[in-house]
Amino acid sequence: MTELPQTISTNQLVIRTIAMPADTNPAGDIFGGWLMAQMDLAAGNMAAQVARGRSATVAAEAMSFLRPVKVGDEVSMYASLLSTGRTSMRIYVEAWRRDRYAVDREKVTHATFTFVAIDEEGNSRALPSKEKT
Incomplete structure (x- = not known):
């Protein structure tokens, strides 16, 4: 993989949501799987911008x-x-995360997701050239 000049601002806010009771495990905390799904959605949103079309998650570190x-x-x-x-x-x-009554926030997790641009049949396709806007 080659490094791209930064085309999308670093640490771009992609999703903001509220954790709800339906997203909890038996201990009352939010399921890790729910959190990972939100992260995958955020990465997928950015991947769609970069690919200018469909893409699919192929790995999460x-x-x-x-x-x-x-x-x-x-x-x-x-x-x-x-x-x-x-x-x-x-x-x-x-x-x-930020407690709804607080100002301070804290990092809860991080991961790197790999996506592949795909065509309408689900086959991989080349990313658009960097020169196009």
């Missing part, structure tokens, strides 16, 4: 859950494009 997310927390996903290949892109995503 290891995640460590640093802090729990509680019901009612505001959860924000920040993403940045790390690199691109001919058909693929690597996107770094951080998830941050």
Whole structure:
């Protein structure tokens, strides 16, 4: 993969949502799978911009859950494009939480997602050239 000049601002806010009771595990914390899905959505949104079309997740590098997310927390996903290949892109995503009654926020996890641009039949396709806007 080759490094791209930064075409999308680093640490771009991509998704902000509220953790709801339906997203909890039996202990009352938010499911890690829900959080990972939100991160995948954020990375997918950025991948769609870069690919200018459909793309598919092909990998997510290891995640460590640093802090729990509680019901009612505001959860924000920040993403940045790390690199691109001919058909693929690597996107770094951080998830941050803020208690709904607080000002301070804290990082809860991060991961790097790999996406591949795909055509209408689901086959990989080349990313658009960097010169096009």
